[in-house]
Amino acid sequence: MSSPLITTFEAAAPRYDSSGAQFAGPVAEQLVALAAPRPGDQVLDVGCGAGAVAVRCARAISPDGQVTGLDLSEGMLRRTAAEAAARGFGNVRTRLGDAAEPPFAPASFDTVLASLVLYLLPDTEPALRHWRELLKPGGTLGFSWGIGPDPRWSPVFAAVDAFAKHAGFESYVRRVGSPDELAAQLAALGYTAVEVTTRTIDVRYTGPRQWWQASWAEAPRLAWQHIPDADRDTARRAAFALLDRMREPDGTLVRRVRMAFAIAERPAAESPVTARPATSDGASR
Ligand SMILES: C[S@@+](CC[C@H](N)C(=O)[O-])C[C@H]1O[C@@H](n2cnc3c(N)ncnc32)[C@H](O)[C@@H]1O
DSSP: OOOHHHHHHHHHGTTTOSSSSSSSSHHHHHHHHOOOOOOOEEEEEOOOOHHHHHHHHHHHTTTTTTTEEESHHHHHHHHHHHHHTTTTTEEEEEEEETSSSSSSSSTTTTEEEEESSGGSOOOOOHHHHHHHEEEEEEEEEEEEEEEEEEGHHHHHHHHTTTTOOOOGGGGOOOOOHOOOOOOHHHHHHTTTEEEEEEEEEEEESSSSSHHHHHHSSSEEEHHHHSOOOOHHHHHHHHHHHHHTTTTTTTTEEEEEEEEEEEEOOSSOOOOOOOOOOOOOOTTTO
16 A cells, blocks of 8 residues: 555655654653563554654563564665664564554554554544554553644744645644543543553754754655645745744754653453543653
């Protein structure tokens, strides 16, 4: 399968998460810390991209565990394999497949993780349902998603979107829902021990040019590629003019992104389902 969305990630794969600005890494760090995979675990990293989650799990599950990175972009799978090899991890393998319907037998994994992926799927519910089936009883699901873009940056994205042929970035992704909505959805799907934590991640760019490099090589490329080639430089200059006025005293740019992290379990034995309300800023329950 090669949807326009996957074609975009395929094009972005060689430079994905390599601008130097840190976003996927800190998000993955937080997700893996919350999910806490253990030595010997079988972990599935759904929509593995360049392996931000996979490489952070690989050490925790050593020596006998294994991480499987799943993606529909072959370029991303090569990135995950290369990042794991560069760190000397021999326990990361990759597999081509759809996040919404991963090609594995039921109860194959102790942990299923998906960082920055759910908002790209056509429908969250079938994916969450499938991921539950892939977990062994008592296994852990963890995923991250954005819940609040930095309002100071709205004029920048509006300036870029004004050049898009059809519609801007928001039209290429789906709204995943609030922490409370996701907690309720997970409980309704039979997950237990549902916990949703929120955090603000500060993404710091050396300046407008590094922001552009990150933007072009990551999910916002979905919007950039809908700007005609002839207009792309003008759109970038419009963004740069705004960004120049937003620099911190040291010349850097900071984007404060609100993120949510859901952790849930497939019950060890089928039992009544409970959902707890979401908490903020680290008050994980
Ligand atoms: C925003 S990136 C996140 C990558 C990585 N999880 C991270 O945190 O850096 C989304 C990834 O999901 C993949 N992806 C999107 N839709 C997918 C699908 N239906 N099945 C498998 N992978 C998918 C993309 O190819 C891309 O690698």
